[in-house]
Amino acid sequence: MRINSKEVAILIMFLFLMALVVPIANSYTPEVLPPVTSIFFDEYSGMVTLIAVSYPLTEGSGVNATYYKIDGGSQIKYTEPFKLPEGTHTIEYWSIGNNGKIENRKTKTFTYDSIPPTVEITSPKVKGIYIHGNFITQRIFGTKTLCIGKVPIEVNADDSDGYGVKTVFFKFSNGDTGYDDNATDGWTYNFNNAHFGELEITVTAMDKKELMSEPYTITINVYSLGIL
Numbered sequence: 001m002r003i004n005s006k007e008v009a010i011l012i013m014f015l016f017l018m019a020l021v022v023p024i025a026n027s028y029t030p031e032v033l034p035p036v037t038s039i040f041f042d043e044y045s046g047m048v049t050l051i052a053v054s055y056p057l058t059e060g061s062g063v064n065a066t067y068y069k070i071d072g073g074s075q076i077k078y079t080e081p082f083k084l085p086e087g088t089h090t091i092e093y094w095s096i097g098n099n100g101k102i103e104n105r106k107t108k109t110f111t112y113d114s115i116p117p118t119v120e121i122t123s124p125k126v127k128g129i130y131i132h133g134n135f136i137t138q139r140i141f142g143t144k145t146l147c148i149g150k151v152p153i154e155v156n157a158d159d160s161d162g163y164g165v166k167t168v169f170f171k172f173s174n175g176d177t178g179y180d181d182n183a184t185d186g187w188t189y190n191f192n193n194a195h196f197g198e199l200e201i202t203v204t205a206m207d208k209k210e211l212m213s214e215p216y217t218i219t220i221n222v223y224s225l226g227i228l
């Protein structure tokens with residue numbers, strides 16, 4: 001059989017193309033791929049869901065098992081969504097395919113906060129005497145805090161290891177209200193209106209998940225023209 005130069009050229013071209021195509025085709029062999037695991041966190045219920053998928057979907061070898069660790073603890077086999085403990089935690093998670101391939105471990109940190117903050121009034125102090133907002137002394141007689149002039153209120157608000165306090169609300173028995181949403185100088189409010197006699201002050205704190213504290217109330221005596 002005679003082979004002319006044109007046929008040789010076609011043959012060389014064919015071999016060249018095969019050399020290119022065959023390795024590409026081989027690199028798509030499904031068995032070499034580990035599964036891919038995704039993590040989902042619901043901040044309201046605190047539930048963590050892991051979903052593992054093997055690729056390619058049409059010829060997937062299937063997922064053998066998914067595992068996770070919370071805060072570097074013991075390895076747990078994932079069987080159903082689980083609840084994150086209160087506070088901030090890091091989850092390490094990975095899956096193993098039926099092909100024996102192990103996914104590289106991934107980590108993700110979440111905070112679960114279901115506990116409202118706590119709040120208390122630290123100033124004016126119980127039985128303190130204040131003039132124009134300055135603490136003067138403790139009362140010896142009488143049981144009630146006395147403020148002559150404005151009433152500077154300081155509050156201690158704490159959200160433990162939750163999302164943190166967002167706003168502190170102030171409510172007064174004369175109908176006044178106020179709030180502080182900037183903690184850089186503490187949680188404070190100045191009552192600076194005209195008032196004579198008993199005044200009930202109620203504070204509540206809201207965390208960044210909008211959970212509200214129990215109210216904290218004190219009753220003081222105020223004599224203020226509302227000008228100082």
Ligand SMILES: [Ca+2]
Nearest residue numbers: 113115162207
């Ligand atoms: Ca909280």
